[in-house]
Amino acid sequence: METERTLPRPPSELSRRLSVVAARERGVGPEQLRWIGTDADIFEAFYREQVEDLQRFVARRVGDRERAADLTAEIFLAAIDSAHRYRPGRAAPKTWLYGIARVLVANDRRRSGRERAGEERLRGSALLDPEDAARIDARIDAAAQSRRLYEAMDCLPDAERAVLELVAIDELTVAEAAAAVGVRSGTARVRLHRARRKLRAELEAATHQPTPRKEDRS
């Protein structure tokens, strides 16, 4: 169980300003990432850098505008919450964010959409406007193929699925996917191999099915 820790102290005004400048100029690097939970300016730089890719990441998995918006908000909140536990050596900021996002999207997939209503701190879909809809739908439509692949992966065990998703859908390298999932590269490679083999078998067994989650019973 996670023990509660105190949050990192916000940086002193001078180092904070330097961090903000660095974050704006070169992006939020591993050194600045842990401040995104407590420093609004550094968070803003991180957000601007990541929001577009993250929304695409979500659109590759979620075909519903409102859920996608909710998830985008949830993922950033989770990032804010866990930034102080980020360790610079392990994963690049984007990879780290993808690791969080993957878990939350998978989690969300197993719950009904409205079940979340009561427990949310910030409901992303409430921030949607008619003006956003077309743009967001376009992004979602563009990712239709990836979503089909994502759904087809339901036949895989979670650990294998995690690696394959990040490699096949999000085009991460095996090393990045391993960092995002928190395993060694070798482990990830083995899982990736197994996942590919299973998925291929699955898809061949049910070529014409919408969601080939399991073997034909015949």
Add this chain to the structure above:
Amino acid sequence: MSPEQKPKPDFEQRLLARLKAVVAERGAAAEAAEAAKAPAATPSWRRRAPRVVLGAGVALAAIAVALIVSAGGDNPSKAFAVEPQKGGGVTIKVYRLEDASGLEQALRDAGIQSQVTWLPAGKVCREPHYKPAVVHLPGGGSFGGGTMSGPGGITIGIGSTKAWRESFGKYRRGEISAEEYRNSTPNLNLDPKAFHPDQSVVISGTPTPYDGDPEGGSITKMGVAEGTVEPCKLVPALPSGFGAFGSSEAGGPAYVPRGDEALPQAAIAADLRQAAESAEASDTQVEAAPGPGQFLYAKTKVVQLEGWLPKGHGKGSKTHPRYFVPINDPSARYALVPVLKEVWTAPDGKTHVRETLGQVNFLSDADQKLWEDAGSPPPWAFDPSEHDVSRDSSGRGLKEFAAKTFRGRHEFTYLSRLSQLPTEPEALRLAVENRRGGSSPLDPSPAKSPRGGATVERLLEILSEPITSPALRAAAFNALAEIPGIGLERNVADGAGRRGDAIGWVRESGFGRRFIFDPRTGKVLAEAEMIFGPKATAEYGAPAGTPYRETAYLQSGIVDSTHER
């Protein structure tokens, strides 16, 4: 620029503002805690998310496997069977989606209140018909619902997860195969102890085709309800080419070209080649990114479909109810709202924006009158209680504000990428498709294939950029002319009343995209998200061919100040 003025933020900006508030609050809390030399009191919300992140691997795996439909279907004579299971409780195997009341009774006997509805194909229950809730399973994990699909029916385990845990353990240790594991475990485990007296399970499902059998599979939706569950009122599922619950049916093309079917392919190619010639001969309005102290000026007319609620109910704050709504409200009346938008973009991506509201046009005269009789309340974006809105000399709503382009400081760096694109049509297409360097020649994919559709769209997007060379524009039009199966319609008017050829697609959702270009100038006049198909027209009560949001490109150039045009 006046930073005090409120820009009209998009979703990303609104979300950023809210998240920054959360971060600021945390920062303040951390500072206060530091000052008190005591650990920060952790608000309850802070504990939740990290645990999701950390504990997810294990807890989620449990739920994931519980939701995979097992393929067991050995007794097709009965709709379902109740069997005792190891460790206590029962397993209910649903073979066919029949005898809903019998299944409700069986679930009740096992200690679970439920509402079961088996639906005819193409129907779903009208939502919401119950208050959703979450139950926490004694063995860990929680369940609030989910959707399952696959061959056969579903299996529900009730009372004990022992059998499932044993199977899962065997599977993890590699003692049984994934298939054996799936076949030996229920799709869903419910424990009556996890349910409060007023909680129940809501199940709805419909047969789906599987392996040539039109009803060989099923898709089932489950939820947990708190309190009264209203009877399921059947409504049509979205006729979008997707199954009743959103899974894709055939995995067909993402786009279907839309245009004048009587127009031969040769005529379409001829129009595109003519546009290429005109583009090649034209002068570029804008040759390069603005230098220091300069701005890229772009004037567009944006026409957006918006809904207006005559009674103004439901939306917005109590003090400022919103009469214009997100546009799929069933009681809304729809209007096209034109806004003249002028944007001055500095080299660093900062913008000065000036927006003027045009005449709001409802789709029917009766609605127009209703709105005018109500005092012509402005659309949300020009609502004085939401934004700083002034009036221009002719009395139209006017907003001026500072903002930032979506690309931010990268606004003009993409230009270098554009200028590196080849200006030979086939090379450009291969570059757009990211297939350069192949050894064999690759013919263009047809426009209706996913790759072909994406290529057409990307080429048209390049043509819509304000800063492109005549050679690149010509190459893009010539590359389009080579792609078979493009849908084109002639003599189509854009939001500013100009006419040209339209290239369009319909998506599975019934929405589509359309670019209008002028073959005589080689310019893209406008691009739009369109309402084309039956789903979209039914949803918005707008005739097919109505733009959902159209941007007409009116003028662009490099200027020296935000007062110049």
